[in-house]
Amino acid sequence: MLDKLIKKTLGELAKINSLEELQDLEVKILGRKGALTNHLRGIKDVPGEEKKAYGENANKAKKTLEEAFDQKKSELKEAALNSQLTTENFDLSEPGIKPEIGHIHPLSKVQWEVENIFSQMGFSIMDGPEVESEYYNFEGLNIPKHHPARDMQDTFFLDKEADKKHGRLVLRTHTSPVQIRTMEKYGAPLRIIIPGRVFRYEATDASHDTTFDQVEGMLIDKDISLSHLKGILQEFLTRLFQKEVKVRLRPGYFPFVEPGLEVDFSCLLCGGEGCRVCKNTGWLEFMGAGMIHKNVLKAGGVDPKKYQGWAFGFGLTRLVMMRYGIDDIRLLKSADPRFLTQF
Ligand code: PHE
Numbered sequence: 001m002l003d004k005l006i007k008k009t010l011g012e013l014a015k016i017n018s019l020e021e022l023q024d025l026e027v028k029i030l031g032r033k034g035a036l037t038n039h040l041r042g043i044k045d046v047p048g049e050e051k052k053a054y055g056e057n058a059n060k061a062k063k064t065l066e067e068a069f070d071q072k073k074s075e076l077k078e079a080a081l082n083s084q085l086t087t088e089n090f091d092l093s094e095p096g097i098k099p100e101i102g103h104i105h106p107l108s109k110v111q112w113e114v115e116n117i118f119s120q121m122g123f124s125i126m127d128g129p130e131v132e133s134e135y136y137n138f139e140g141l142n143i144p145k146h147h148p149a150r151d152m153q154d155t156f157f158l159d160k161e162a163d164k165k166h167g168r169l170v171l172r173t174h175t176s177p178v179q180i181r182t183m184e185k186y187g188a189p190l191r192i193i194i195p196g197r198v199f200r201y202e203a204t205d206a207s208h209d210t211t212f213d214q215v216e217g218m219l220i221d222k223d224i225s226l227s228h229l230k231g232i233l234q235e236f237l238t239r240l241f242q243k244e245v246k247v248r249l250r251p252g253y254f255p256f257v258e259p260g261l262e263v264d265f266s267c268l269l270c271g272g273e274g275c276r277v278c279k280n281t282g283w284l285e286f287m288g289a290g291m292i293h294k295n296v297l298k299a300g301g302v303d304p305k306k307y308q309g310w311a312f313g314f315g316l317t318r319l320v321m322m323r324y325g326i327d328d329i330r331l332l333k334s335a336d337p338r339f340l341t342q343f
Contacts, residue, residue, distance in 0.1 A: 183300025
């Protein structure tokens with residue numbers, strides 16, 4: 001009885017050539033009231049000692065048929081697809097519709113590269129508030145109230161006080177305040193970079209804007225010297241530009257470092273020979289740096305007798321402009337698609 005059912009079903013299956021017919025047959029055999037299902041139900045009338053063999057055979061038959069139905073189903077589907085491809089005029093050589101995808105802003109792109117390189121060298125990435133207090137932006141960094149160094153960075157003040165100790169609120173003029181915030185929070189040793197937006201009250205032109213991006217770096221540990229700084233920077237720039245870059249240190253002044261430095265790197269275009277880009281000097285100005293002033297370590301709660309370290313701050317915006325040959329800083333905030341879609 002079972003063998004006959006299998007044979008008959010397989011015979012009918014072979015003749016089927018549409019998915020609808022296939023489904024009808026499947027219902028007739030394997031459906032709730034299908035022939036095989038009924039047969040399976042018949043087990044209740046079978047004498048005890050025969051039940052086992054009966055059930056096994058019925059289940060084997062069910063499996064055989066299910067496989068046959070599945071097989072047929074995929075054959076029919078494939079045939080349908082093939083006939084669609086041959087009957088509909090399907091031109092494989094026609095260009096596809098390009099999906100509209102957004103663009104990564106060049107500032108983000110370079111920021112991520114910088115973050116990756118420093119992460120690989122064991123630095124963590126920190127963040128801090130753009131609206132700062134006078135304390136973190138100035139006093140904590142060894143720039144007292146009436147120090148002329150405040151004039152170096154024209155500041156946007158908010159008409160509000162943080163509190164008595166921290167003074168007025170300002171839009172941070174550099175990422176250096178996060179040096180102190182990080183020391184306060186994590187103590188020493190530290191190895192961090194701080195990318196972020198900074199603000200200065202500037203007259204805007206092709207190379208100045210009121211908003212730009214910096215990357216601060218700071219390393220605090222025992223027995224740290226400026227040779228570590230030089231080595232790290234040289235490695236960083238060589239990885240970033242994927243060519244050998246040299247670094248030069250010159251004396252410079254910032255109240256929060258002692259000694260303070262200006263850092264240059266060898267011109268990317270001429271490699272140091274002298275050209276139009278480096279104004280024949282062979283060097284490009286890069287950033288400020290130095291050994292962290294002991295007053296700054298103290299402000300962060302780090303003991304200057306036990307630890308020392310260096311810090312640096314460079315303009316990410318300028319790096320991006322150099323990288324892509326962008327000649328007007330204002331383009332970066334312009335949201336102009338003609339500019340942005342080039343990246
Ligand atoms: N904060 C300085 C600036 O914005 C840069 C700097 C950072 C200098 C750290 C020395 C050490 O100009």
